Amino acid sequence: MxxxxxxxxxxxxxxxxxxxxxxxxxxxxxxxxxxxxxxxxxxxxxxxxxxxxxxxxxxxxxxxxxxxxxxxxxxxxxxxxxxxxxxxxxxxxxxxxxxxLPVFHLPKPLGEFSVGTETFHFIDDDREESFTEQKGDKRELVVQVWYPAAESGRSAEKNSVFPKDRRLFHAYMQAYSGYLGLPAPTLDYWKYSKANTSIHADLHPADNPYPVVLLSHGMGVGRILHTSQAEHLASHGYIVFAVDHTYSTVMTAFPDGRKTGFLTEQSQERLFEDSRAILDVWNKDTAFIVNQLEKLHSGAITSKFEGMLDIDNIGMLGHSFGGAAAFEAVYSNPRIKAGVNMDGTLFITKDRDDMKKPFMFMESEDFMNVNEQQAKYRKTPATDAELKGLRLTREQFDTILANRETELKLMDRLSQQGYGRTVYIEGAGHYNFTDLQLYSPLIGLTGMTGSMNGARGAEIVNRYLLEFFNQHLRGIESKLLAGPTEDYPEVKYPSSVFQGE
Missing domain, CATH: 1.20.58 (Methane Monooxygenase Hydroxylase; Chain G, domain 1)
Known part of the structure; x- marks a missing residue:
């Protein structure tokens, strides 16, 4: 209260x-x-x-x-x-x-820097929009950036988690209420929740450019749910660019007042075909943003970031479908050095064994439970009753099972080669890798988050993300990533994620 x-x-x-x-x-x-x-x-x-x-x-x-x-x-x-x-x-x-149902405030970042934020609107004139049928409609992206702010930013008014504009805020509440299955007025109190950033604050001066981290959200939500992760990294000297993948978000708001909703098709019947097509779009979004980073750094796009983006040290993280997008981007884009997938299924696994870049898979507790079920179904096929409960045909189930097996074997091979790292967090559910875990303790009753306390979940995720990028973008060796620790006993390091033949 x-x-x-x-x-x-x-x-x-x-x-x-x-x-x-x-x-x-x-x-x-x-x-x-x-x-x-x-x-x-x-x-x-x-x-x-x-x-x-x-x-x-x-x-x-x-x-x-x-x-x-x-x-x-x-x-x-x-x-x-x-x-x-x-x-x-x-x-x-x-x-x-x-x-x-508290008025939540995001946890205060623990880094030495204050944090500033601003938003860019980019248009890819070379790419037609694939989610709409309007001819000549170009791909547009809204990208929010968090960065180390100058000292003057400490006294500035802190930004709210959601937009302060009344009409825009209510549009977001309509969108999120539909996503959560709640009446929009029940979310009205979210307008009081505070972030830890100052809008348009000056960039903290530095002798060297700041390393960059790209951030990709899960399917159907948006960048807002990853604000605390971005703030935490920015407070430790990173510049974080988080994209709203247009038409795959609960809502994207453009500077001219236009708003787009969710138009992405990902059917159960064509799950992998649809998902791979969507990943192609998101991967092109990421490549386009990296191009924009180079323009920001060179001054071709006027901004406070001229000369201050370390283009040679770019990392990427993502949650759920955004985690799959992070894996694909790190694999395919030579300018991205390392990445993290937070509890996301890989939809493209073929010919990915040759990725020679650091990559960490952070998984929920259900990850190992699903693996055990996977091993069971390899020995004993699913019954008709089980398939009915899952609402899957046998063909669909077998396709999912085969992809999961290939994914797990890939994760193990990357670990054996010294590039991959897999950890899972006891007590964590799928949305413990987002800020939603901080919104209300009731979220856990929906099954979206696990039994873990939201603040503890945020602390663990933020700490491991920072350690990973410090090690692979800054060359600071991490003892935390070497194996289990008494500080975070919830984090487990399985020797293998594939449960045998």
């Missing part, structure tokens, strides 16, 4: 006690307590702002004020105790809702 919300609830409890023991407290004291409670309600609404989780507490505060100011006669014991019980229930509901 926010500070004034806690004070409001406490004052309401105090007034309730005054009413309960009114025989020993005079009318003036009672009135002062009631007015104070009402005043605190007004102050909380004015300075912190309304949110629906506090409606029961607002009702209690308003009714208590009215009761104290306008009561003309003694109230019977039964009514007093009824008011007390009802008020305590309402206050308890507000406290519970506020704790379970």
């Amino acid at each position: 926010r500070v004034l919300e806690m004070v409001l609830v406490a004052s309401s409890v105090l007034v309730l006690m005054v009413l309960l023991f009114r025989n020993t407290i005079n009318r003036t004291t009672e009135a002062i307590a009631g007015v104070a409670c009402g005043s605190l309600l007004a102050v909380q609404l004015l300075f912190e702002g309304y949110r629906w989780q506090m409606i029961p507490a607002y009702i209690v505060a308003a009714l208590l004020l009215a009761f104290v100011l306008f009561r003309r006669r003694k109230v019977g014991k039964l009514l007093r105790y009824t008011i007390l019980a009802l008020s305590i229930v309402l206050l308890g509901v507000s406290v519970a809702l506020s704790v379970l």
Whole structure:
């Protein structure tokens, strides 16, 4: 709960006690307590702002004020105790809702730098948009960058997680409410959540260019869910470019006010064919962004980043489908040195054994559970009942099984060659690799995140990402990546991910 919300609830409890023991407290004291409670309600609404989780507490505060100011006669014991019980229930509901659906703030980055952010709108004039049917429609991308900010950025107002513009914010809430299956008004309180960045802050001066990390989101969400990862890396001296892969996001907003939604087709019947076609588009997005980085660095595109991007040290990370995109980009693009796949299935595995670049697979706890099931199904085919439960035909199931086997063998071979590294995190679910784990402890009940505390999950992911890129983009040897550690016992290092023949 926010500070004034806690004070409001406490004052309401105090007034309730005054009413309960009114025989020993005079009318003036009672009135002062009631007015104070009402005043605190007004102050909380004015300075912190309304949110629906506090409606029961607002009702209690308003009714208590009215009761104290306008009561003309003694109230019977039964009514007093009824008011007390009802008020305590309402206050308890507000406290519970506020704790379970909090105004979240992203964890403060631990690096030495303040963090700045700004957004670019790039148009690839050489590429037709493949997700629309409009002729001459060029591929457009919105890319947000986080970077080490000059000292003046510390005193600047911190950016919110979502856009402050009212119309744009509500558009995002409509989009995310559809994604989460919730009414849009229930997400309205997200407008209060703070990031740790200053918009358009000056770049922190440095003698040498900063290494660069590209970031690719999962299918159907967007770059916003990876803000804390970008902030953390930027606070440690990286410049992070996160793309919204247009038409594969919950929503992309362009500077001229246009908004696009999700138009990507990825059917169960053609899962691998569709996914490989989408990966081709995303891989071209990444290659195009790398070209834009070179223009930013050379000054061909005017920006604060002229001469400050270390084009020789570019890494990439991605989550889910974005993790598959990271693997493909690192493999195919000679300008990207190293990468991380956070819990993403590889849809292209053929002829990828010759990748001689560092790559880390960070997996959820389910990763090893699925591998064990994989081994079981190699020995005993899935029953018709199991296939019905999975909503798959036998042909579809066998195709998924075969791709999974090829993927696991590839991961093992890369590890054996000394280029790949696979870890999985006990207690982590798929969305523990995003900021969604910080939004509410209730997220875990949906199965989107695991049993792990969200703050702990963010700490682990951010620490391992930093260690990986420090080692492979800066040449700082990491003891953390060498094997299991007492600091993070949740992180496991399997000797092999393929469960035998």
